[in-house]
Amino acid sequence: MIERKEYMNLLEKWRDKKTIKVVTGIRRCGKSSLLRMFREKLLSDGVSEEQVQNLNFEDLDNEPFLDYKILYAHVKKNLCQTR
Numbered sequence: 001m002i003e004r005k006e007y008m009n010l011l012e013k014w015r016d017k018k019t020i021k022v023v024t025g026i027r028r029c030g031k032s033s034l035l036r037m038f039r040e041k042l043l044s045d046g047v048s049e050e051q052v053q054n055l056n057f058e059d060l061d062n063e064p065f066l067d068y069k070i071l072y073a074h075v076k077k078n079l080c081q082t083r
Contacts, residue, residue, distance in 0.1 A: 001033055001037065002030065002033070004030065004033075004034050004037065007023075007034050008034070008037060008038060008041065011034075011038045012041070015042075023035060032056075035054075039052055039054065048080070050080045051080045053075060053078055055071075055074075
C-alpha cells in the first residue's frame with residue numbers, strides 16, 4: 001500500500017474537529033485505501049471499533065444507504081454514546 005503522508009497529516013490535523021471530512025478524487029486513486037489507513041491509525045491510537053463507522057457503497061448490501069435519510073438514521077443509531 002502506498003504511504004500517503006500528506007493526506008494522512010491533513011486527516012490527523014482535522015481529526016478532532018466537529019466537521020465532516022470529505023475525501024474526493026477520481027476512480028481508483030486511493031480514497032478507500034487512505035481511509036483504511038486512517039481507520040487503522042485511529043484504532044492504533046486507542047479509538048474503539050464502535051467509534052469508527054465504515055460503509056462501502058459499492059457493496060449491494062449497503063444499497064439502501066444511498067438514500068440520505070436512511071444513511072442518516074443508520075449513522076445516528078450507531079453513534080458511540082460515550083464519546
